[in-house]
Amino acid sequence: MDTLLDPLSYAFFQKGLIVATISGALLGFIGVYIVLRGMSYIGHGLSHAIFGGYAAMQLFAAQLYVLGAGLWGVASALAITNVARRSRLGADAAIGVVTTASFALGVALFARFGSSGPAFDNALFGSILGITNAQIFWLLVVTAFTGIVVFTRYRALMFTTFDPEVANVSGVRTGRTEALLMVMLSLAILVTLTVIGVTLVAAMLVIPAVIARMLTDSFAKMLVLSTVVGSFAGLVGMYASYFAEVPSGAMIVLVGAVIFIIVLAATGARGLRRSAGLDSHTETPARQGVR
Amino acid sequence: MPSTLSDSTARVAHVSSPLISLRSVDAGYRNSTVLHDVTLSVSRDSFTGIVGPSGAGKTTLLRLLLGSMKPQRGVIDRAARLPVSYVPQLETVDWNFPATVSECVLMSRAARRVPWASRAERGEVAAVLDRLGIGDLGERHIRELSGGQQQRMFLARALIRKPQLLLLDEPTSGVDISTRHAVLHLLADLHADGMGIVLTTHDLNGIAAHLPHLVCVNKHIVAEGTPEEVITPDVLEETFGAQMEVLQHLGMLVVVDPGGPRRMVS
Structure with missing residues (x-):
């Protein structure tokens, strides 16, 4: 028992535990919208895009990294949405160009001006070391912001996710709602980046939401379940990372994957049927436009 | 069923001003134009079927009426703060x-x-x-x-x-005959309550022949009027690009496709 409580005596671990739990909850919560819209690839791409801004701010103005990388992330998200919507370039191609270029810029900046030491590795795979009170503060701010937006725009977000064309003609400003979703996603990735890591954030957007979908047919319950699963994975994963001595992001994702396997085994065909099509990158006919 | 739809239409006074008017409208997607020179008005009196083959521009016309699509050319007048509802294809x-x-x-x-x-x-x-x-x-x-x-x-x-106006995209596509009848009767009741209704269909015998007003579309408006006025071999050939026969059966128009599959008789 003492061994289990041992890590809690360290302040850095206490902070890490808080951040990991809230990060898991936040990514699980917003992941519901990302998964149901078939936008898992955007979460993956955006985390890489934000790495460019993160690298630049770490090297030149580390104390302003939330602001700088946040603006970078939001700009990337809006650029992806805009390019995919207005040009003939498909969403996949737009993400491929915007996000990998930004990721490459981050790698180049670290290689040219910094080192490929802890900062680089931490950004890629997550770390509980060096979590500051400011990071916890910004995580709480973004979590509260996301919660308030989803609470007050619940039906509009749900309608836009389910049937954007009809939502649009029913008075929902779908363009603005989608942009809001992108902003929330960017900010969520940004404030969870240091614990989960660039390469693993996308997994925590997807895994809790897919697990929740396998367990329920209700949208509201899916939001709650995904949040609970995400926070549980964050909590247990962070704890396990201490004992296993592996990066926190990897352990959190592994815990999520184990929960997925357990739920898959428990729900069987029913769970698979519910989650069918969630991994599709192809847009539904409603989003493609039918003539 | 046809008598019910006609009765419901008769109960609606034909005094409403247009809710939406399209004048000389061209519309399409990016560089291609799907609809040419469309002029059409819709009011609360309307109980209109937009008829045409796949790719004729029926859904595009519906989108213009909805306001979810802007015309490439021409003018669309819309009543201020018009409540319109849309029923998409299933x-x-x-x-x-x-x-x-x-x-x-x-x-x-x-x-x-x-x-x-x-x-x-x-x-x-x-x-x-x-x-x-x-x-x-x-x-x-x-x-x-x-x-x-x-x-x-x-x-x-x-x-x-x-809504004052209800737009439906292929509302009876993929449903059985009794459901089709039920949906048509329901729409007739809504129209009798004073709601304008516009729907798209390619089902001539099951839907179009029972509606009081039809618009035949194939990249442009081929004809507009009552079923008796527009369900003719000439209009159908121009709309669907195939020769069809029109028969009368118990006071109903029945469209026969002579080029369709026949049962083999030895």
């Missing part, structure tokens, strides 16, 4: 989406700032579902509905907005 929707029938209907009330339904909203949802004959399905997942029930759920979602 096959364009992800039926695996985690939502119950009631949740889906309440999506139309997207302006509400809290997630849960008010007591008044719950009453409205129950009333509209009852009217459409699916009052006991409110808590059922949308995937578990039959085609006819899915269509009624979309109608409920449209009606809860109390």
Whole structure:
């Protein structure tokens, strides 16, 4: 028992535990919208895009990294949405160009001006070391912001996710709602980046939401379940990372994957049927436009 | 059925001014133009079927009326703050989406700032579902509905907005004959209550022949008028690009495709 409580005596671990739990909850919560819209690839791409801004701010103005990388992330998200919507370039191609270029810029900046030491590795795979009170503060701010937006725009977000064309003609400003979703996603990735890591954030957007979908047919319950699963994975994963001595992001994702396997085994065909099509990158006919 | 639709139309006074008017409109997607030189008016008196083959521009015309698409050329006049509801094709929707029938209907009330339904909203949802004959399905997942029930759920979602104009894209596509009859009767009742209705269809015998007003479309408006005026071999050939015969049977128009498959008789 003492061994289990041992890590809690360290302040850095206490902070890490808080951040990991809230990060898991936040990514699980917003992941519901990302998964149901078939936008898992955007979460993956955006985390890489934000790495460019993160690298630049770490090297030149580390104390302003939330602001700088946040603006970078939001700009990337809006650029992806805009390019995919207005040009003939498909969403996949737009993400491929915007996000990998930004990721490459981050790698180049670290290689040219910094080192490929802890900062680089931490950004890629997550770390509980060096979590500051400011990071916890910004995580709480973004979590509260996301919660308030989803609470007050619940039906509009749900309608836009389910049937954007009809939502649009029913008075929902779908363009603005989608942009809001992108902003929330960017900010969520940004404030969870240091614990989960660039390469693993996308997994925590997807895994809790897919697990929740396998367990329920209700949208509201899916939001709650995904949040609970995400926070549980964050909590247990962070704890396990201490004992296993592996990066926190990897352990959190592994815990999520184990929960997925357990739920898959428990729900069987029913769970698979519910989650069918969630991994599709192809847009539904409603989003493609039918003539 | 035809007498019911005619009766419902007769009960509506033909005095309404146009809700939406299209004048010399061209429309399409990016660099291609799907519809050319369309002039059309829709009012609360309208109970109109837009008829044409696949790719003729029926859905594009519906989108112009909806306001979800801007014309490449021409003018669209629309009544100020016009409440319009839209019922999409069933096959364009992800039926695996985690939502119950009631949740889906309440999506139309997207302006509400809290997630849960008010007591008044719950009453409205129950009333509209009852009217459409699916009052006991409110808590059922949308995937578990039959085609006819899915269509009624979309109608409920449209009606809860109390529209003056209801637009439907292939409302009877993929449903059985009895459901098709039920949907048509329901639309006739709504029209009798003073709601303008415009729907697209390529079903000439099952739908179009029973409507009071038709618009035949194939990249442009080929003809417009009552079924007796537009369901003619010449208009149908120009609209569908195939020769068809038009017969009278018990006072009904019946379109026969002589080029269609025949049963082999030895």
